[in-house]
Amino acid sequence: MTASAAGAHRLPGAARFVVGLLCTALPAHFRARQRAEWTADLMQITGPARWRYLFGAAWTLPALRLLARRARTDGSGIVAPAGPLVALTARTLLVGLGWAVLCWVVMLPGRYLVLDIPARMASGAQFDPKWVWPMSDMPALLPAQIALYWGGMAASMDFPFVFGLTLIALVVIALERGLPWRERLWVAAPRMAVVAFAGIVMTVADAFLAMVVGLGVGLGLAALVALWLGSAGHGLSTGRRVGLRVLGLAALAVLIVNQTVGHAVVVWFMD
Incomplete structure (x- = not known):
């Protein structure tokens, strides 16, 4: 089991569900990377701060999705928009x-x-x-x-x-x-x-x-x-x-x- 997967299992069920729901709005090749990032951040905070973090993630999700669509499939970087x-x-x-x-x-x-x-x-x-x-x-x-x-x-x-x-x-x-x-x-x-x-x-x-x-x-x-x-x-x-x-x-x-x-x-x- 990877570290991100182990961390996800230690998250409360509701937070884990919200993270999974947010990830479904992202391109498939970007989901694992973003899930790991959100999970790692959430493991370092507790209580109401977790929900404020998730609210902020949901608020910025459209912009993140736009950037993720330009990400390389290996997750190594973002392709610059066309001139x-x-x-x-x-x-x-x-x-x-x-x-x-x-x-x-x-x-x-x-x-x-x-x-x-x-x-x-x-x-x-x-x-x-x-x-x-x-x-x-x-x-x-x-x-x-x-x-x-x-x-x-x-x-x-x-x-x-x-x-x-x-x-x-x-x-x-x-x-x-x-x-x-x-x-x-x-x-x-x-x-x-x-x-x-x-x-x-x-x-x-x-x-x-x-x-x-x-x-x-x-x-x-x-x-x-x-x-x-x-x-x-x-x-x-x-x-x-x-x-x-x-x-x-x-x-x-x-x-x-x-x-x-x-x-x-x-x-x-x-x-």
């Missing part, structure tokens, strides 16, 4: 790639297969992508229609993706937390100006490349950056790193399908 640029890039790519891939699935192969567009073409029925679902005359659906159609174009024509990603980055910067709104304004304004300028330049360059070569590079580069951050993005949470890897691979798959078996679908969508 502002890495965090901004990760959030922007998660939203941007997720939007483009989802809209591509819905607007291109989804509609093409579910609505059986080849059969519609053969029978003379309406098959124009601008007039079949989700397009309608209902004004309430207009925002969703714009988002879906623009996302489909972003995944098939590429340069709309760069512009959309720029807008997403601007929103992410504007909604960044951690500072009072006045200070946030002074910090965010220069960042937004730089991002907007860079986004416009890259959108124009990608559109020119798409017209000359027939294929932009924005979505492909974003997918590669997402894969790199998902593998080497120190300080990012596990969920974000997994999401970046999944979306990066999905975006690359979209590009491959567009140029191979899905080329006819892209031609129909861009008609």
Whole structure:
């Protein structure tokens, strides 16, 4: 039996129960270490002081849990949080790639297969992508229609993706937390100006490349950056790193399908 386990058994049952309950809120790889620390501290105090200690532990539990999520699995230290640029890039790519891939699935192969567009073409029925679902005359659906159609174009024509990603980055910067709104304004304004300028330049360059070569590079580069951050993005949470890897691979798959078996679908969508 370890020293921490022996100490835990010498604690009163109620205190031992509270320690165990608090530990359940922590990541699994951090529980044993924290249980040992709390138990050792509680063994040195008695009476009401124990309950004051446990109350303090419960009060600081959310902050401890946040730090514990960044702890290495061997408990050897805390991983430093990602820098502002890495965090901004990760959030922007998660939203941007997720939007483009989802809209591509819905607007291109989804509609093409579910609505059986080849059969519609053969029978003379309406098959124009601008007039079949989700397009309608209902004004309430207009925002969703714009988002879906623009996302489909972003995944098939590429340069709309760069512009959309720029807008997403601007929103992410504007909604960044951690500072009072006045200070946030002074910090965010220069960042937004730089991002907007860079986004416009890259959108124009990608559109020119798409017209000359027939294929932009924005979505492909974003997918590669997402894969790199998902593998080497120190300080990012596990969920974000997994999401970046999944979306990066999905975006690359979209590009491959567009140029191979899905080329006819892209031609129909861009008609």
